[in-house]
Amino acid sequence: MGKVRIVEPVNLVIFIFSAQLDYWLETVKPDLISLFGPIDYISPELDFEKYTLYYNEEMGSGITGRLISFERLIHPSLLASIKIKTNELELKHAVDGKRRFNLDPGYIHHMQFVLATTKMWPHRIYIGQGIYAEPTLMYINGAWKDYDFTYPNYKEEVYKFELSKIRDLYLEKRKKYLQNFVKSEKRVR
Template sequence: MGKIFLPKTAKLIISMITSDRYLFKLYEDVLIKRFGEVDIESNVQSFNFTDYYGEEFGKNLMQKLFSFCTLIRQDELAEIKIITNSIENNIENENIKNNMAYNKRKINLDPGYITLNKYILASTKNGPSRIYLNQE
């Protein structure tokens, strides 16, 4: 029988999806204030794998991934997802507020983590690779 143990810390990553390239930097600044410095960021890439966000965000979606210097406990992921959902909908940065038409969110933020053994991305959408994270 295996022993129960606390897992090692993990590398926090956050995926951003939007149709407005300008928002990547604005939201990066908000996330840095909350989670600390970014150590690695991906190039902007086309996100055309699904039409899920099309009605909300428009066409020509782009994705960018950010990795943060500070390591997290793996069990913090549910709390971090709640925080990123709040950031999507309740922007404190005036530059972002001024660019939000009709108070609709303009970006999707999905946090996750990387360890030596796995890549986990938190999402509120149901699916075969989704796991319950102890929050309603």
């Protein structure tokens, strides 16, 4: 029988994409900070439209995105609640029922990148509140590895490069968290 272990915190990441990316990022940033705390990294603008035209009718053409990392680590069990909140933010700023931006939350752990979604698919795991977890990338042998089902943009090196920057930030935060955890455990004994 395996021993139940304490779950390590993870790094919240949100991918925002829009046809008017910087305008909507600046508009929604105060809400994101209010909900999830300080931002510690925003990626350069990343091409998104070359991977899919699915969102063009709703948002317009020229869709690009940015990956956003948050300073505070979270428990991975919060992912479903976070997805619900990001969906609410999308609707709050919708115009005539059409979203102006999309917020895709997920998290980085030292071994994986996981996204939240409302859509069921065989490889996705139900995590509550109508939300599924999508294992998107795994980190193994010093690099991000994608799966057959990984979204095309996350298979690209430019996205993996940005996620590696966020992973490096996470590893520093994780190290401090584990040091503090060990110190607090010693005080309890």
